[in-house]
Amino acid sequence: MIEKILVVSTTGMGDCLWGTPAIRALKKTFPTLDIDLVVNKTWRSLFDFNPYLNHIYEYGSQWYLQPILGLKLFGRNYDAIYIFHTNRDFRRMLPWLSSVPIWTHQNHDWIPESHRMKIDDKVHGIQKRLIMLEKFGVKSDGGQMEIFLDQATLDSSTKLLKKHNFVAGEYVYLNLGASSERKRWMVDRFKELVSRILKETSWNIILGGGPNDKNRAQKIAKELNTTRVVEVCSQPLLVDADIISKARLMVTSNTGPMHIGFAMKTPIVALFG
Known part of the structure; x- marks a missing residue:
């Protein structure tokens, strides 16, 4: 049984917000699931009050920041990692996540091909994330993005x-x-x-x-x-x-x-x- 997962979304503002419907779907499908998020540090505040997230970790692409983040994630014992959107620099995080299955809809050659889901490029990014999660029994409740305010x-x-x-x-x-x-x-x-x-x-x-x-x-x-x-x-x-x-x-x-x-x-x- 999956109890704790990590979502990775480290690129542009729009790309990160495109992940909010999938995060909502994860939590509504599995209410007891712990969901952590690694997000581009520039957009961190857009997720600070999202009620579906347990922990938020800031991501910077500079190599010297990644070991610090790796140490924070190392002891979290995730059951799975879902990459919603990231660039090639994230591959430097793999040593700290090597024991966890990683899934993505992107064609990253540093992810095993068996864990790269092929989805038509014409499909919108919001739907790509939801389609990827369907494989794990996640039910979509729509593509509306969300930002929560304090x-x-x-x-x-x-x-x-x-x-x-x-x-x-x-x-x-x-x-x-x-x-x-x-x-x-x-x-x-x-x-x-x-x-x-x-x-x-x-x-x-x-x-x-x-x-x-x-x-x-x-x-x-x-x-x-x-x-x-x-x-x-x-x-x-x-x-x-x-x-x-x-x-x-x-x-x-x-x-x-x-x-x-x-x-x-x-x-x-x-x-x-």
Whole structure:
């Protein structure tokens, strides 16, 4: 009987959030199962309050961080390890996990071929994780991603919105960030969109993104010079997630925060290409 498993998801924000339906399915199928997660340290907070997880371990790809993580995992005595999504650098963790069967839907040559499940590349990543777990009797209850928030996060986002006299459901969240420059929409396009929204609706605007997007957001806000436009690029991930959840609409490129929007069930206009 399987009592304790380790889930591994160490890549991008979207890839990590794609694993939340499978984590939920695991726990609902086997309520007494202990589920630990190794996750990219940058996205750790998105999983901190997930009620289906027992322990969360931060992963860094640098070689000198991996022995520290290996020692933490060595005595956990897992019955199985499910790799939801990881890169080749994770193979350096194998010495600490050598006695545990490892399963994946990815074509990693450092995993025995018998434990690599071949799933059509056209299948969405969320479904690939669920299909892999079906082999072990896990029943899916849908592909909706999830992020759980604590009260301190809710209080912080409420305070921020109140400070600017913004009301839930009466603002548009524009995500200026992108994982690569080719996915990034130009500042002047965002500025034009903001101007149109302000002119043609009563909605306010929140400009979001990561810390690297702050200058771009401040530039737009300064040029428009109105209290109806606010930037939040320095907010913690969970606060940002709650702000997104309260937006009437989110406009974003195909990047990590888009998946936060989907997880929070916010209406989204996604920009591809």
